[in-house]
Amino acid sequence: MQSGPLIEIQNLTVSYHRTPAIRAISLKLQDHGIIGVIGPNGAGKSTLLKAILGLVPIEHGSVRVYGEPVDRVRQKISYVPQKEIIDWDFPVNVYDVVMMGRYVHLGTFERPGPRDRKIVESAIEKVNMVEYKNQQIGNLSGGQQQRVFLARALAQESEILLLDEPFVGVDAATEQAIIDLMHGLNKEGKMVIVVNHDLGKVQEYFQYLIMINQWLIAYGPTREVFQPELLSKTYGGRLTILQKSERLFNIAK
Numbered sequence: 001m002q003s004g005p006l007i008e009i010q011n012l013t014v015s016y017h018r019t020p021a022i023r024a025i026s027l028k029l030q031d032h033g034i035i036g037v038i039g040p041n042g043a044g045k046s047t048l049l050k051a052i053l054g055l056v057p058i059e060h061g062s063v064r065v066y067g068e069p070v071d072r073v074r075q076k077i078s079y080v081p082q083k084e085i086i087d088w089d090f091p092v093n094v095y096d097v098v099m100m101g102r103y104v105h106l107g108t109f110e111r112p113g114p115r116d117r118k119i120v121e122s123a124i125e126k127v128n129m130v131e132y133k134n135q136q137i138g139n140l141s142g143g144q145q146q147r148v149f150l151a152r153a154l155a156q157e158s159e160i161l162l163l164d165e166p167f168v169g170v171d172a173a174t175e176q177a178i179i180d181l182m183h184g185l186n187k188e189g190k191m192v193i194v195v196n197h198d199l200g201k202v203q204e205y206f207q208y209l210i211m212i213n214q215w216l217i218a219y220g221p222t223r224e225v226f227q228p229e230l231l232s233k234t235y236g237g238r239l240t241i242l243q244k245s246e247r248l249f250n251i252a253k
């Protein structure tokens, strides 16, 4: 018997205009610590997250979350997209963006209550954005915006978090704060899946890894799958690997 969050992907193919972005992927994701998703540009990493969320049409196969189709459990999953699409001219402040995380819990005409406000305040605090909470989101730096979107995901209090490149554009201190936060959430029993570009940090950050390049190349404990043969299979000729004191560095782009 399996307890805790579980995502089951079976023979999943997703295409855009009939061209497959991910092909025949099968994965059974359990709570394995923080799960990283790696692969080259265009490998289908973002598409995989979107398929888990039900945001892209599935051509073949299925995705089940807790054994259910995703539209039934959608509020249990929070998502920080790779690049937030937002109408920057629309006047919305940090507090309001984070409050959006609470909407999945509210009825159609229900307004946020004191508990929602408390959760939002606490999420803003966790990402260290208290002093910016009344600022318009469009006036913030890229890294600050990223922290706000993370706070929105936290405010949703979901059991599964999907983060697409959360470290892009943030400084080293923020990156560390985000990863600490992820570990804390995972210890509370939440499932955390993170698409990440920087191979230098993979071994430090993720307990499990999904390696994809349209096809699934490997899924397993990082210490087992983060090795030259599987990495070159994932990145093809584009990766040059240097093995230095047992660490792997990505030096080619």
Ligand SMILES: Nc1ncnc2c1ncn2[C@@H]1O[C@H](COP(=O)(O)OP(=O)(O)OP(=O)(O)O)[C@@H](O)[C@H]1O
Residues within 6 Å of the ligand: 016, 017, 021, 039, 040, 041, 042, 043, 044, 045, 046, 047, 048, 082
């Ligand atoms: N909305 C879309 N319409 C058409 N093609 C798309 C769309 N979104 C993605 N694709 C294509 O699908 C493939 C996979 O894209 P995806 O964004 O999933 O890759 P990725 O691994 O996240 O890449 P990156 O590292 O650049 O973020 C790419 O070839 C991309 O051009």
Ligand SMILES: [Mg+2]
Residues within 6 Å of the ligand: 045, 046, 047, 082, 164
């Ligand atoms: Mg992507």
